[in-house]
Amino acid sequence: MSTLVVFDLEFTSWPDALERDWAEEGQLREIVQIGALRLSGDFSVVEEYEALVRPVINPRLSAYFTELTGIDQSSVDRKGLSPAEALGELLGFCQGQSVLSYGNDMVVLGENVGWARARGEEIKHSFLEANFLNIRPWLNTIAPATAMSNVGRLWRDLDLPKPTAGEEHSALFDCYSFAAAIKHLCATGATLPEGCLR
Structure with missing residues (x-):
């Protein structure tokens, strides 16, 4: 059965x-923070991944970030x-999938992989072992x-039931919102862009 992954990141920010x-x-x-969901061909959740990550360059979170995300x-x-460790786990979760x-x-993910490698850290799994796609333009169209x-x-703007407990700006909640939007749009006749299902 075909599966795909949706993912979301929360990253350091300031006003x-x-x-x-x-x-x-x-x-x-x-x-x-990283959130990811593996979805089946009918867009049901098969597996989830969630992790908190310790930033290195700015290890102290800004008050703005904490207020925004609750982290x-x-x-x-x-x-x-x-x-x-977190990047390797995420890339392993995504391996062989459309993401x-x-x-x-995916740009932010690539930046963080580059910084970790520049510090001499080994990351298990490669960024190239998955097919990353930004489908925001498709969804907004x-x-x-x-x-x-x-x-x-997304769930709210499409008048869908709240997909899970939690709030926006929590990476895993955002993934559930994203997955609900995709499932709803495809159930009402939309077709995902080419390359989204393997």
């Missing part, structure tokens, strides 16, 4: 970082994996009401 594209000195998009410093300090994001999360939505609001 106005998005508007400035993280251009301020020292502001990098270091991954702090606090003590949780990251206690439960966070090293970047290399869909709602936006440029099929459902114009989502054009200004972040991934965690």
Whole structure:
């Protein structure tokens, strides 16, 4: 049976970082939380992956980030994996799959893989062992009401039931919102872009 993966990242941020594209000195998009779901051919959830990650360059989370995501410093300090470990686990989870994001999360993933390797850290599994696709343009075209939505609001903008417990800006919740949107749109006649199902 065909499967695919949807994933979402929460990464370090500060006030106005998005508007400035993280251009301020020292502001990098270091991954702090990873969420991913493996979906069957009918878009039901088969397996999930979730991890907290300890940022290296900016190890202290900003108050802005904590307020936005609900992720606090003590949780990251206690439960966070090293970047290399978390990235390797995610890439292993994605191996051989089409991996869909709602936006440029694969770029952020690539940045973090590059920084870890530059520090001399070994990452199990390769970025090239999966087929990463940003399907936000497709989704926004099929459902114009989502054009200004972040991934965690897709379920709401499509008038769907809340997909799971939690709130937006939690990586795993955002994945459930994304998966619900894909399942709904395909059930109402849309076809995923070529290459999304292997």
